[in-house]
Amino acid sequence: MTETAILRLKYALDAGQIIPYFQPLSNLLTGELYGFEVLSRWHHPTYGILMPDDFIPLAEAGDLIGDLTENVVTAAAKSAARWPSSLKLSINVSPLELRDWSLPERLFGAVERGGLSMSRIIVEITESALIGNLETAQLIAEDLKRSGARLALDDFGTGYSSMHHLQVLPFDEIKVDASFVRLMNRQRESRKIVAAVVGLGNSLGLTTVAEGVEEQSQADMLVGLGCEHGQGWLFGRPACAEEAAKRIVEQQLLTQTAATSESRRGHHVS
Ligand code: G
Ligand code: G
Ligand code: MN
Numbered sequence: 001m002t003e004t005a006i007l008r009l010k011y012a013l014d015a016g017q018i019i020p021y022f023q024p025l026s027n028l029l030t031g032e033l034y035g036f037e038v039l040s041r042w043h044h045p046t047y048g049i050l051m052p053d054d055f056i057p058l059a060e061a062g063d064l065i066g067d068l069t070e071n072v073v074t075a076a077a078k079s080a081a082r083w084p085s086s087l088k089l090s091i092n093v094s095p096l097e098l099r100d101w102s103l104p105e106r107l108f109g110a111v112e113r114g115g116l117s118m119s120r121i122i123v124e125i126t127e128s129a130l131i132g133n134l135e136t137a138q139l140i141a142e143d144l145k146r147s148g149a150r151l152a153l154d155d156f157g158t159g160y161s162s163m164h165h166l167q168v169l170p171f172d173e174i175k176v177d178a179s180f181v182r183l184m185n186r187q188r189e190s191r192k193i194v195a196a197v198v199g200l201g202n203s204l205g206l207t208t209v210a211e212g213v214e215e216q217s218q219a220d221m222l223v224g225l226g227c228e229h230g231q232g233w234l235f236g237r238p239a240c241a242e243e244a245a246k247r248i249v250e251q252q253l254l255t256q257t258a259a260t261s262e263s264r265r266g267h268h269v270s
Contacts, residue, residue, distance in 0.1 A: 002058075002061065002062075005058055005062075006058060006061065006062030006064065009042075009055055009058050009059060009062060009064060010062070010064060012042060012044070013064065013067055013068060013071055016071075016075075017042055017043050017044065017045070018040055018041070018042050018043075018055075018068060018071060018072060019040070019041050019042075019043050019072075019075065019240070020038045020039070020040060020041075020072045020073075020075050020076035020079070020241065021038070021039045021040070021041050021238040021239060021240060022036035022037070022038060022039075022076070022079070022238065022239060022240075022241065022243075022244035023036060023037045023039055023231060023236060023237065023238040023239075024036055024231070024235045024236040024244075024247060025037060025088070025090065025209060025229050025230070025231045025235075026229065026230055026231070026235040027228065027229055028210075028213075028219055028222055028223045028227060028228065028229060028230045029223055029228075031251075031254070031255075032251070032255060033087060033247075033248065033251050034087070034088060034229050035087045035088030035089060035090055035120075035122070036080070036087070036088075036089060036090065036244055037090040037091075037092075037124070037231060037238075038072060038073070038076045038089060038090065038091045038092070039052065039092075039238045040052050040055075040056070040068070040072050041238075042054070042055050056068075056094065059094075060094055060096050065094045065096055065097060066097060066100060066102070066103070066106060069091070069093060069094075069097060069106070069107070069110070070106050070107075070109070070110045071110075072091075073091055073107060073110040073111060073114070074110040074111075074113045074114045075114070075241075076089055076091070076114065076241075077089065077110065077111045077113070077114020077115065077116040078114040078115060078116075079114075079241040079244065079245070080114070080116055080120060081114055081115040081116045082245070083245070083248055084248070084252075085120070087120070087248070088120055088121070088122050088150070089116065089120055089121055089122070090121075090122040090123075090124055090152065091107075091121065091122070091123060091124065092124045092154070093107075093123060093124070093125065093129075094129075095126065095128050095129035095133075097129075098125065098129040098130070098133060098136065098137045098140055098141075099133055099136055099137075100140075101136075101140070103140055103144075104140060104143040104144050104147060107121070107123070107144070107147075107149075108147050117148065118147045118148035118149045119148040119149070121148075121149040121150070122149065122150040122151070122152050122172075122173065123144055123149050123150070123151055123152070124152045124153075124154040124175070125137075125141070125151060125152070125153060125154060125169075126153075126154045126155050126159070127153065127155075127156075127159050127160040127161065127162065127165055128159055128160070130160070130165055130169070131160060134168065137169065138168060138169060141169050141170060142170060145170050150172040150173060151169065151170060151171050151172055151173070152171065152172065152173035152174065152175055152209070153165065153166065153169075153171050153173070153174045153175065154175050155175060155177045155211070156174050156175055156176055156177060156197060157176060157177040157179070157180055157193060157197055158177045158179060166200075166204060166206075171206060172206060172207060173201075173206055173207040173208070173209055174197065174200075174201040174204075174206045174207070174208055174209070175209045175210075175211050175231075176194055176197050176198065176201075176208065176209065176210045176211060176227070177211060177212075178211040178212025178232070179212070180193045180194045180197070181194060181210050181211060181212045181213055181218055181222070181232070182212050182214070184218055184221060184222075185215065185217045185218055185221060191221070194210070194221075194222070194225060194227075195225050198210075198222070198225045198226055198227045199225075199226070202226050207228055207229065208226070208227045208228050208229065209227075209228070209229040209230065209231060210222050210227050210229070210230045210231070210232075211231050211232065212231075212232045213230040213231065213232030213233075213234045213235065214232050214233045214234055215234060216234065218232075218234070219234060
């Protein structure tokens with residue numbers, strides 16, 4: 001049963017059915033785009049669009065996760081290579097991949113094949129990847145940093161959330177888990193936790209990114225707490241490459257319009 005499912009996934013990978021979707025990461029203060037997180041989707045010929053939870057565990061079980069990452073990152077990098085060079089591409093790697101010495105080289109190859117530079121890449125790591133694997137993960141993380149990538153600690157606040165991890169791995173960013181953001185405008189505890197994590201990130205000189213921002217009131221509160229970036233339905237759902245490209249153009253027009261009316265106002269005053 002699983003054997004067959006794994007074979008099907010392998011076929012889907014070769015057939016190019018595993019496709020990168022892109023969710024915007026936005027500057028909370030200015031509304032400008034910071035980049036996009038790559039979230040994989042399986043465009044299945046009979047079942048339609050399948051979500052990562054339906055196939056990432058299968059890829060892990062079938063030793064296909066490295067190939068999946070390589071495929072998706074190559075495709076995502078090809079799209080990102082056509083965007084303005086200020087925009088980042090944030091990618092997820094599975095805990096299993098942080099046990100695999102070939103990860104940095106494979107990622108580097110995939111990014112290069114896509115025509116992108118590693119300095120545009122953010123690698124998102126969850127803490128479950130570090131448990132019982134700290135030394136290997138450290139070496140791999142340092143290798144990734146040397147190649148120019150940024151490192152983000154994903155889903156911070158859930159699971160292990162150890163300060164030790166922030167101390168021993170060269171993180172650049174910290175992503176505040178959506179579960180706290182979701183409740184922050186209704187529950188004092190959640191708001192305090194978000195405030196503490198953002199404060200911790202800021203005092204360590206890390207870029208802070210809030211996940212799961214769905215409402216303007218949450219975005220406003222996050223700005224007040226000093227959180228720099230946000231991700232969530234308020235800014236956009238994960239979408240295909242064509243949609244992401246449209247969003248970039250719309251955003252550029254918005255920024256230009258804002259800049260023009262700003263300078264017009266300037267003229268009136270003087
Ligand atoms: O969109 P969402 O349901 O989109 O994603 C669910 C989870 O799957 C997220 O926690 C994300 O980290 C993970 N995920 C999505 N795409 C990939 C991928 O390409 N590789 C890995 N390792 N995880 C992914
Ligand atoms: O990698 P990570 O575990 O952080 O994956 C992000 C997950 O969160 C993806 O499944 C994505 O589709 C989902 N997501 C992104 N924005 C929102 C949001 O605003 N609300 C909710 N409920 N989920 C979101
Ligand atoms: Mn992520």
